[in-house]
Amino acid sequence: MKSLAFLLLVAVLVDGIVFERCQWARTMKNYGMDGYHGISLANWVCLTYWESSFNTAAINHNRDKSTDFGIFQINSHWWCNDTQIRTANGCHIMCSQLLSDDVSAAIKCAKRVVLDPQGIAAWVGWQVHCKNQDVSKYVAGCGLD
Numbered sequence: 014m015k016s017l018a019f020l021l022l023v024a025v026l027v028d029g030i031v032f033e034r035c036q037w038a039r040t041m042k043n044y045g046m047d048g049y050h051g052i053s054l055a056n057w058v059c060l061t062y063w064e065s066s067f068n069t070a071a072i073n074h075n076r077d078k079s080t081d082f083g084i085f086q087i088n089s090h091w092w093c094n095d096t097q098i099r100t101a102n103g104c105h106i107m108c109s110q111l112l113s114d115d116v117s118a119a120i121k122c123a124k125r126v127v128l129d130p131q132g133i134a135a136w137v138g139w140q141v142h143c144k145n146q147d148v149s150k151y152v153a154g155c156g157l158d
Contacts, residue, residue, distance in 0.1 A: 029070025030114045032084070034058065035155035037067045042157060044120045050127045056143055057123075058151035061085060063138030069114050083111035085123045086136070092122055103129070 032040065038058050041047070047054035064086035065071035073081040078098050079090035089095040093108035104122035111119045126135050133139050 029068055029112060031069075032067040034062070034067065034151065035157075037061065037084075038152050038155045038157060040116065041120065044117070046120065046124075047157075049124060050132070052127060052133050053148070054157065055148040055150075055152045056133065056139065059143035059146070059148040060133065060136050060139040062151065063142040064136055069116060069119070070112050072112070080108065082108045083113075083119045084116060085111070085119050085126075086138070087111050087119065087122050087126065092126060 038054060041057050042054055046052075046057050049057075061067055061084050064081075065084045067084060069084045071081075071083060071086060073086060075081065075088075077090065079088050080095055080097070081088050082093060082095075087093060087104070087108075089098060089100055089108050091101050092104045093106050093111060094100050094102045095108040104118075104125050106118055106122060111122065113119070127133050129135060134144070
């Protein structure tokens with residue numbers, strides 16, 4: 014029975030949190046993301062929906078050997094250290110911190126990414142699915158007005 018409980022605990026830790034849309038919108042608002050660097054909360058929610066489906070444990074391996082980590086899918090080549098490739102580590106963190114259910118490190122790093130000249134366009138998911146779109150539906154019904 015103890016080993017079953019341990020396996021269930023490990024499964025929960027590996028799976029991370031998948032936020033519900035409005036829960037994630039409220040969380041980001043509480044961290045000051047609404048209007049951060051001129052970016053609406055709806056754009057942030059749209060971005061994270063298309064990048065990770067609001068999953069803190071999301072990982073994507075890229076052709077260039079870099080990896081995208083966490084709810085924002087932050088890239089290891091530029092923003093974090095995954096110990097696998099040479100990195101600029103612009104956020105000065107280990108990539109594993111971006112997979113935590115405590116999203117404070119991921120949000121802090123995302124705030125750093127948008128200060129880069131590319132801004133929010135650094136995320137392909139935002140470029141393809143959110144840019145020049147009506148993104149209001151991503152925060153609709155969340156009681157954030």
